Amino acid sequence: xxxxxxxxxxxxxxxxxxxxxxxxxxxxxxxxxxxxxxxxxxxxxxxxxxxxxxxxxxxxxxxxxxxxxxxxxxxxxxxxxxxxxxxxxxxxxxxxxxxxxxxxxxxxxxxxxxxxxxxxxxxxxxxxxxxxxxxxxxxxxxxxxxxxxxxxxxxxxxxxxxxxxxxxxxxxxxxxxxxxxxxxxxxxxxxxxxxxxxxxxxxxxxxxxxxxxxxxxxxxxxxxxxxxxxxxxxxxxxxxxxxxxxxxxxxxxxxxxxxxxxxxxxxxxxxxxxxxxxxxxxxxxxxxxxxxxxxxxxxxxxxxxxxxxxxxxxxxxxxxxxxxxxxxxxxxxxxxxxxxxxxxxxxxxxxxxxxxxxxxxxxxxxxxxxxxxxxxxxxxxxxxxx
Amino acid sequence: xxxxxxxxxxxxxxxxxxxxxxxxxxxxxxxxxxxxxxxxxxxxxxxxxxxxxxxxxxxxxxxxxxxxxxxxxxxxxxxxxxxxxxxxxxxxxxxxxxxxxxxxxxxxxxxxxxxxxxxxxxxxxxxxxxxxxxxxxxxxxxxxxxxxxxxxxxxxxxxxxxxxxxxxxxxxxxxxxxxxxxxxxxxxxxxxxxxxxxxxxxxxxxxxxxxxxxxxxxxxxxxxxxxxxxxxxxxxxxxxxxxxxxxxxxxxxxxxxxxxxxxxxxxxxxxxxxxxxxxxxxxxxxxxxx
Numbered sequence: 241x242x243x244x245x246x247x248x249x250x251x252x253x254x255x256x257x258x259x260x261x262x263x264x265x266x267x268x269x270x271x272x273x274x275x276x277x278x279x280x281x282x283x284x285x286x287x288x289x290x291x292x293x294x295x296x297x298x299x300x301x302x303x304x305x306x307x308x309x310x311x312x313x314x315x316x317x318x319x320x321x322x323x324x325x326x327x328x329x330x331x332x333x334x335x336x337x338x339x340x341x342x343x344x345x346x347x348x349x350x351x352x353x354x355x356x357x358x359x360x361x362x363x364x365x366x367x368x369x370x371x372x373x374x375x376x377x378x379x380x381x382x383x384x385x386x387x388x389x390x391x392x393x394x395x396x397x398x399x400x401x402x403x404x405x406x407x408x409x410x411x412x413x414x415x416x417x418x419x420x421x422x423x424x425x426x427x428x429x430x431x432x433x434x435x436x437x438x439x440x441x442x443x444x445x446x447x448x449x450x451x452x453x454x455x456x457x458x459x460x461x462x463x464x465x466x467x468x469x470x471x472x473x474x475x476x477x478x479x480x481x482x483x484x485x486x487x488x489x490x491x492x493x494x495x496x497x498x499x500x501x502x503x504x505x506x507x508x509x510x511x512x513x514x515x516x517x518x519x520x521x522x523x524x525x526x527x528x529x530x531x532x533x534x535x536x537x538x539x540x541x542x543x544x545x546x547x548x549x550x551x552x553x554x555x556x557x558x559x560x561x562x563x564x565x566x567x568x569x570x571x572x573x574x575x576x577x578x579x580x581x582x583x584x585x586x587x588x589x590x591x592x593x594x595x596x597x598x599x600x601x602x603x604x605x606x607x608x609x610x611x612x613x614x615x616x617x618x619x620x621x622x623x624x625x626x
Numbered sequence: 627x628x629x630x631x632x633x634x635x636x637x638x639x640x641x642x643x644x645x646x647x648x649x650x651x652x653x654x655x656x657x658x659x660x661x662x663x664x665x666x667x668x669x670x671x672x673x674x675x676x677x678x679x680x681x682x683x684x685x686x687x688x689x690x691x692x693x694x695x696x697x698x699x700x701x702x703x704x705x706x707x708x709x710x711x712x713x714x715x716x717x718x719x720x721x722x723x724x725x726x727x728x729x730x731x732x733x734x735x736x737x738x739x740x741x742x743x744x745x746x747x748x749x750x751x752x753x754x755x756x757x758x759x760x761x762x763x764x765x766x767x768x769x770x771x772x773x774x775x776x777x778x779x780x781x782x783x784x785x786x787x788x789x790x791x792x793x794x795x796x797x798x799x800x801x802x803x804x805x806x807x808x809x810x811x812x813x814x815x816x817x818x819x820x821x822x823x824x825x826x827x828x829x830x831x832x833x834x835x836x837x838x839x840x841x842x843x844x845x846x847x848x849x850x851x852x853x854x855x856x857x858x859x860x861x862x863x864x865x866x867x868x869x870x871x872x873x874x875x876x877x878x879x880x881x882x883x884x885x886x887x888x889x890x891x892x893x894x895x896x897x898x899x900x901x902x903x904x905x906x907x908x909x910x911x912x913x914x915x916x
Contacts, residue, residue, distance in 0.1 A: 354728050354729070354732065354808065354809070356808050356809060356838045356839070356840070356875075357838075357839060357843070359732060359735055359736075359809055360732070361732075373880075374880055374881055377880075429729060432727055432729055434728060459727050459728050459729065460874075461701065461725045461726060461727045461728065461874060462727035462728075462729065462730075464702060465702070465727075491871075491872040493865075493866070493869045493870075493871060495864070495866065503782075504782055505780060505781050505782025505783065505872075506780060506806060506835075506871055506872025506873045506876060507778070507779065507780020507781065507782060507783035507784075507806070507833070507835055507861050507872075507873070507876075508780065508782035508783050508786065508861075508903075509871070509872060510835060510836070510861035510862040510864070510865055510871055510872075510876070511783055511786070511859075511861040511903035512903075513862075513864040513865070514861060514862070514863045514864050514885075514902070514903065515902060515903055515904065516864075517863065517864045518901075518902050523864060526865070526869075526871055526872070528872040559782045559785050559786065559789075560765070561763070561764060561765035561781075561782070561785060590786075590789065591765055591768060591785065591789070592765050592767065592768075613904075614903070614904050615902075615904045
């Protein structure tokens, strides 16, 4: 689960990290009061969406008159911001973060992730911030450090110093940096993060380190023990079908093609998409209907797939393991009748009682192509989608 | 021979009396697995599926001398269940449960490594040695004793590989689902080592997917350490970047972990690639008959 910048910064403040004084507003008429409350004569207004690249897309502005902030809010609130990280429709802007302006002397990069290979939390730092870090990794890898850390480990100060060197921090900044690393690591562990990114971490005109951005992802598997973070979930930033699927505990990702896919198992679902592509078709989605594939879940899955107007045919691919294919077949028939589907459905059943299952499907008085060979089933779906 | 489990495996089930534990234990017993008991705190002394129930793994060890444990408890209790089994002295733990927080797995992995315990999973179908023992949720009837060792990050894709190698008459020595999480208890490399040493295994099928670099590391390992033919299929060529594809570990992040990169690396290291999921079996056939 992703957080907005303002939510991330609230967490930063809770963990004593240096962030700007700011206010979040949801209505344009609140801008002036917010600017007055923050004080000063210059502010930054930042559209809040779950995507990077906001600055270049016009979603961040520097203002020296609160009325310009009102104009900015009127321009963006309720609209979609399109950046290089969003799809073509962009992400809806429902709130704007107003902050006191920070004089930037230098921009740096700092992030933390769980590294699969070393099986540690790893900090990634670079003296080049405010830019796309993947570009830096490609063009100037010597400017990036990957430093594994362990909370409570005696070597943490040394690890932090290693990063500080690559960030080219002076003595005072290095002293500030150690508690920053400690607090970020504590935040990462206590809040079950999977990613934390500060791009840019800046040096301000006083020569102090300051967190100018905050990107935070939370491990969805750990949300059960993070109730206050659960409340920060913003459904408006999710693909509506994906959000709908998530509510039914179905794993769904929408894609650009026109062949709807319903599969049991995440690996097989990806394999099915690849098979469709292999035979010249284009999958409309990834969908893992789960191990049990009951009528209820299959019906729900059909409803989600069919909300995509591009879908011309649905390929159902089920490997019946513990649940027998004849039972799954009955569930599919009942679900198709329940949802009232009027596009072709190709069903491939394999595994336990597969033949019995396909017999039930072919005898049913509905439009189903029952094909037990996956290549043939995929080819048929590709043909029907043309 | 086989790897990890066989007819001498004495298994206990943690989460024995729950719905998942009960369903899959019944099927495993029917398959011939020697389940010697189960653990459900607070239900010690009861009999379930004609086997004794214990309050703790320690109690079970004293009474029925198990040498392996399978875990079906909910994700939030998995850390304590795995650590309990490991500290009590069980050397092989299989965790089926999906949804364990990644930071829990970092802790678990550190502790089991220190204790010298082998963990398979989590978020996996388990391990089967056809005809001998089934420690997991896979359908037993598609397997057949034979010569192919199978390792996979995905459940149903493993079943596809099993079905195809059974239909072509090869059968399997053992099949291991290492699971779809970012931090698995055991890696492809751990299992490749075991299959290399196993006399019964003539070829190894490795089913991978997008995300991380486990396949790339395995490719390097295969190049210098594995003499048996390895056939690999990688799922997720059509997966978009930055989206989690069901499994917690199946995500292309920062342009890394794509199917193309994995396939390229595997090919460079001499691994045979099945370029379509329906051709895993025929690729094995082609390699073993050439």
